Amino acid sequence: xxxxxxxxxxxxxxxxxxxxxxxxxxxxxxxxxxxxxxxxxxxxxxxxxxxxxxxxxxxxxxxxxxxxxxxxxxxxxxxxxxxxxxxxxxxxxxxxxxxxxxxxxxxxxxxxxxxxxxxxxxxxxxxxxxxxxxxxxxxxxxxxxxxxxxxxxxxxxxxxxxxxxxxxxxxxxxxxxxxxxxxxxxxxxxxxxxxxxxxxxxxxxxxxxxxxxxxxxxxxxxxxxxxxxxxxxxxxxxxxxxxxxxxxxxxxxxxxxxxxxxxxxxxxxxxxxxxxxxxxxxxxxxxxxxxxxxxxxxxxxxxxxxxxxxxxxxxxxxxxxxxxxxxxxxxxxxxxxxxxxxxxxxxxxxxxxxxxxxxxxxxxxxxxxxxxxxxxxxxxxxxxxxxxxxxxxxxxxxxxxxxxxxxxxxxxxxxxxxxxxxxxxxxxxxxxxxxxxxxxxxxxxxxxxxxxxxxxxxxxxxxxxxxxxxxxxxxxxxxxxxxxxxxxxxxxxxxxxxxxxxxxxxxxxxxxxxxxxxxxxxxxxxxxxxxxxxxxxxxxxxxxxxxxxxxxxxxxxxxxxxxxxxxxxxxxxxxxxxxxxxxxxxxxxxxxxxxxxxxxxxxxxxxxxxxxxxxxxxxxxxxxxxxxxxxxxxxxxxxxxxxxxxxxxxxxxxxxxxxxxxxxxxxxxxxxxxxxxxxxxxxxxxxxxxxxxxxxxxxxxxxxxxxxxxxxxxxxxxxxxxxxxxxxxxxxxxxxxxxxxxxxxxxxxxxxxxxxxxxxxxxxxxxxxxxxxxxxxxxxxxxxxxxxxxxxxxxxxxxxxxxxxxxxxxxxxxxxxxxxxx
Numbered sequence: 001x002x003x004x005x006x007x008x009x010x011x012x013x014x015x016x017x018x019x020x021x022x023x024x025x026x027x028x029x030x031x032x033x034x035x036x037x038x039x040x041x042x043x044x045x046x047x048x049x050x051x052x053x054x055x056x057x058x059x060x061x062x063x064x065x066x067x068x069x070x071x072x073x074x075x076x077x078x079x080x081x082x083x084x085x086x087x088x089x090x091x092x093x094x095x096x097x098x099x100x101x102x103x104x105x106x107x108x109x110x111x112x113x114x115x116x117x118x119x120x121x122x123x124x125x126x127x128x129x130x131x132x133x134x135x136x137x138x139x140x141x142x143x144x145x146x147x148x149x150x151x152x153x154x155x156x157x158x159x160x161x162x163x164x165x166x167x168x169x170x171x172x173x174x175x176x177x178x179x180x181x182x183x184x185x186x187x188x189x190x191x192x193x194x195x196x197x198x199x200x201x202x203x204x205x206x207x208x209x210x211x212x213x214x215x216x217x218x219x220x221x222x223x224x225x226x227x228x229x230x231x232x233x234x235x236x237x238x239x240x241x242x243x244x245x246x247x248x249x250x251x252x253x254x255x256x257x258x259x260x261x262x263x264x265x266x267x268x269x270x271x272x273x274x275x276x277x278x279x280x281x282x283x284x285x286x287x288x289x290x291x292x293x294x295x296x297x298x299x300x301x302x303x304x305x306x307x308x309x310x311x312x313x314x315x316x317x318x319x320x321x322x323x324x325x326x327x328x329x330x331x332x333x334x335x336x337x338x339x340x341x342x343x344x345x346x347x348x349x350x351x352x353x354x355x356x357x358x359x360x361x362x363x364x365x366x367x368x369x370x371x372x373x374x375x376x377x378x379x380x381x382x383x384x385x386x387x388x389x390x391x392x393x394x395x396x397x398x399x400x401x402x403x404x405x406x407x408x409x410x411x412x413x414x415x416x417x418x419x420x421x422x423x424x425x426x427x428x429x430x431x432x433x434x435x436x437x438x439x440x441x442x443x444x445x446x447x448x449x450x451x452x453x454x455x456x457x458x459x460x461x462x463x464x465x466x467x468x469x470x471x472x473x474x475x476x477x478x479x480x481x482x483x484x485x486x487x488x489x490x491x492x493x494x495x496x497x498x499x500x501x502x503x504x505x506x507x508x509x510x511x512x513x514x515x516x517x518x519x520x521x522x523x524x525x526x527x528x529x530x531x532x533x534x535x536x537x538x539x540x541x542x543x544x545x546x547x548x549x550x551x552x553x554x555x556x557x558x559x560x561x562x563x564x565x566x567x568x569x570x571x572x573x574x575x576x577x578x579x580x581x582x583x584x585x586x587x588x589x590x591x592x593x594x595x596x597x598x599x600x601x602x603x604x605x606x607x608x609x610x611x612x613x614x615x616x617x618x619x620x621x622x623x624x625x626x627x628x629x630x631x632x633x634x635x636x637x638x639x640x641x642x643x644x645x646x647x648x649x650x651x652x653x654x655x656x657x658x659x660x661x662x663x664x665x666x667x668x669x670x671x672x673x674x675x676x677x678x679x680x681x682x683x684x685x686x687x688x689x690x691x692x693x694x695x696x697x698x699x700x701x702x703x704x705x706x707x708x709x710x711x712x713x714x715x716x717x718x719x720x721x722x723x724x725x726x727x728x729x730x731x732x733x734x735x736x737x738x739x740x741x742x743x744x745x746x747x748x749x750x751x752x753x754x755x756x757x758x759x760x761x762x763x764x765x766x767x768x769x770x771x772x773x774x775x776x777x778x779x780x781x782x783x784x785x786x787x788x789x790x791x792x793x794x795x796x797x798x799x800x801x802x803x804x805x806x807x808x809x810x811x812x813x814x815x816x817x818x819x820x821x822x
Contacts, residue, residue: 026061026172027207028184030191033166034201040169043201047171050190056178063161063170071127074150083148084138093145097133098124127151180212182268215271226278227251230285238292242375246368247288253367254284254360261355267348276352283328283353284360287321288368295372306376310369318365325361329354444621447628448546455542455619456535465531472527476520480513499692506685506707515675522671526664533657538618540820544813545615550632551809552608555802559601562798563594569791570594586788593791634758634811651744655822659740662733669726676722680715682706740821747818754811761804769797 030047034040041062048062075090095101100118107113123129131146145151161168175183184205191203230251234244258277262269294313303309335350446454456462486504573590576582616625653659684706692698709715776793779785785793 027058027175027180028173028187028205029207030171030173030187031163031204031206032169032171032201033163033204034169034198035167037160037167037169039198039201040167043195043197044169044171047191047195047203050194051171051173051187054183054186054190056176056183058174058176059172060174061172063172069153069155071125071130072152072154073130073145074152076148076150079148083135083143085135085143085148090135090145090148093133093135094130097130127153178268212271215274219271219274223274223278227281230281234285234289237289238296243292243296246371246375247285247292249368249371250284250288250360250364251281253363254280254356256356256363257359258352258356260359261351262348264355265347265351267351270348272346273348273352276349277356279349280353280356280360284356284364286324287361287364290317290321290324291364291368292372306373310373314365314369321361321365325357329357444623445626445628446619448543451546451615451619451625451627452539452542454621455538459538459620461534462531462538465527465534469524469527469531472520472524476517476524479517479520482507500689502687502689504685504687506683508683509678509681511681512675512678512683515671515678519668519671519675522664522668526661526668529657529660529664533661536657536820540816541618542615543816543819545611545618546627547632547809547812547816548611549608549615549627550629551805552604552611553627553630554632555805556601556604556608558798558801558805559597559604562597563601565794566590566594566597569794582786582788586786586791589788590791593795632805632808632812634755634808634815651741651748652822653737653740653744656740657820659733659736662729662736666726666729666733669722669729673719673722673726676719680709680712680719682708744818744821747814747821751811751814751818754807754814757807758804758811761800761807765800766804769800772797772800 030051032040032043032047034043044062048060051057052060073094075087077087080086080090092101096117097119100116102114103117104115105112106115118124119129119133128146128151131144131149131151133145134142135145135148136142161170173187188205195203197203231244231248234247235241238244238247255277258273258280262273267273291313294317295309298309298313303312332350332353335346336354338346338350483506486502488502488504490500490502570591573582573587577584577587612624615627619625684704686705687703688700689703690698690700772793776785776790780790
């Protein structure tokens with residue numbers, strides 16, 4: 001960087017037009033108004049630093065209003081008077097040094113030139129050299145300028161800009177990859193929060209943002225006006241307010257597609273996009289006009305059945321509607337895909353029109369006939385009780401379609417509501433697991449295996465993954481997709497009777513078809529692995545939630561037992577304190593422990609409710625569920641380990657679902673690379689042509705050729721990109737393989753640790769807890785220990801049992817995690 005030099009990039013033509021329109025060559029111009037140049041320059045630099053840190057800020061330039069070097073000469077009037085010099089004489093000497101003074105005249109023939117003498121350029125910039133100028137005193141002697149004046153080099157004003165008799169400073173900002181409006185709004189917010197303006201100083205914003213605001217103000221009344229004109233024209237066309245509203249419904253349907261297309265291409269809402277919406281609204285109603293006009297024609301011809309009218313009208317007007325939208329969309333498609341200069345204005349407009357026409361056409365063909373049915377005929381929808389009742393009779397024939405629709409809906413919902421809604425006979429529906437009735441709500445009881453099975457059948461994530469497999473299976477049928485066959489007919493000369501027709505068929509090279517078919521198979525396998533991953537994750541979540549419900553229920557039961565015991569101890573303590581058998585400290589300690597147990601019981605109840613809700617969410621159950629097991633148990637660790645795992649060797653990773661998905665992704669990338677490589681090969685085609693002449697005869701020809709890709713560099717780039725993608729997936733697979741292997745070893749070690757703890761608890765600690773209670777009771781009855789010591793021993797036994805439950809819970813959690821990893 002060059003000290004003191006600021007760089008600001010712009011395009012000359014764009015800069016000229018922007019300066020003529022907005023007074024600035026930048027996208028955003030921030031004007032700072034005030035009185036003092038130094039203060040303006042300081043505020044401008046602070047504002048520039050704030051704006052520069054905002055995302056989307058491009059080139060930024062703060063107007064240079066100070067910093068121009070200048071030589072300042074300050075006279076000492078007392079010394080000038082002492083030497084007999086006046087100001088005018090000194091000014092003439094300085095002017096002669098800088099501007100020059102006539103020292104004589106030079107003659108060349110009839111021409112004459114004044115001879116001017118002044119200081120050399122390097123001395124004019126040196127304050128010391130200027131101070132060496134001599135001034136002539138009245139007595140004929142000379143004195144240096146530095147003896148009668150102070151000469152310094154100082155920074156002075158570089159430029160002074162004014163507007164409305166107020167000094168101003170300009171901060172020019174070009175906006176990068178961000179829309180103008182949100183950037184300017186964030187600039188205003190940041191400057192208002194962080195920039196401290198003295199009294200009398202204020203900011204204004206100009207540039208392209210000013211044009212945007214003025215255009216938005218115009219659009220606020222232009223868009224409603226256009227929509228009003230469209231509606232008026234529709235009303236004048238159909239002469240019916242109802243039908244005009246029906247056709248006008250294409251406007252919001254088109255707006256949906258326009259907004260979605262902008263979002264899909266990552267384009268902000270701009271003025272050109274707003275203009276595109278205005279054009280789109282006018283084009284979108286054409287499809288509705290075509291359909292509604294034909295419906296009215298059929299109605300005028302005597303077709304009174306509204307369903308027949310809709311079926312016949314949409315059948316005959318499907319092609320005109322699609323072609324009307326298709327011609328407009330194809331006309332705007334080059335603008336939407338353009339990358340030439342000026343395309344930044346065309347792309348948003350065309351994108352809005354193309355996207356809006358797609359949704360408007362599709363939704364108009366579906367929604368307009370449905371809404372037209374409601375508008376032409378009042379339909380009475382029967383109640384649900386009449387639909388499901390076996391003895392109910394249909395009151396009107398026109399309700400048949402609605403009854404069938406409701407029954408079909410109930411049939412599709414039957415698997416989810418079965419076991420939850422009572423049947424007409426009063427007995428609940430039966431499904432896997434047992435069902436009980438609680439306050440007219442069916443509560444189903446599940447074992448762990450039944451809960452997992454229900455979750456795998458009902459969870460939408462499993463259904464979505466299953467649909468993904470089905471989608472890839474259907475896509476595999478498109479692997480051998482041949483291009484369309486070209487048929488043409490030509491008639492050149494009427495007199496000679498020349499007729500020519502031809503058939504042309506192109507295709508990709510056979511190896512590419514084989515590779516695409518193999519790629520489709522690998523994609524199916526990848527989706528199957530993803531389905532297995534989803535099923536494994538759901539199984540893990542359901543098992544974990546099931547175990548936590550068991551733990552919470554068992555802990556709550558223990559807390560309830562303790563609450564009953566300590567309630568009796570608390571009452572006994574109060575009685576013994578009243579009789580003088582125990583001290584006040586012992587009675588207070590017993591009461592405090594009872595209150596603590598009560599709080600723990602409430603906390604365990606809350607834990608059970610939360611874990612119950614988590615289980616229902618993991619199972620994706622429609623109603624409340626209950627678990628069949630009553631106690632949490634621990635299986636042997638050896639039952640869940642393979643022989644290699646049991647021996648402490650390398651774990652078997654073949655069953656890990658995450659690793660299977662990563663492996664299939666890597667293998668699919670390899671096949672994609674092979675398919676891209678085959679696309680470099682030439683593609684064959686054949687053409688058959690038949691030509692007939694009335695006077696000469698006829699002849700035919702058959703051509704067989706190859707289409708060879710010329711842009712080898714681009715094809716090699718695609719091939720190299722596919723190779724890199726496959727290598728990236730392979731490295732990800734290696735990383736995940738290492739992580740999974742480490743996780744398995746870690747979980748296995750933790751399981752062994754928890755198993756040893758469980759053995760210790762079962763063999764020692766639980767027995768010790770029972771012995772502590774029995775021994776404390778005997779010692780207390782014998783009078784060897786006091787009441788407070790008896791309560792403390794009982795509390796110690798309780799802590800051992802709670803710790804055992806905690807270890808049991810962690811062991812089962814790790815066991816479920818190991819099942820998922822293996």
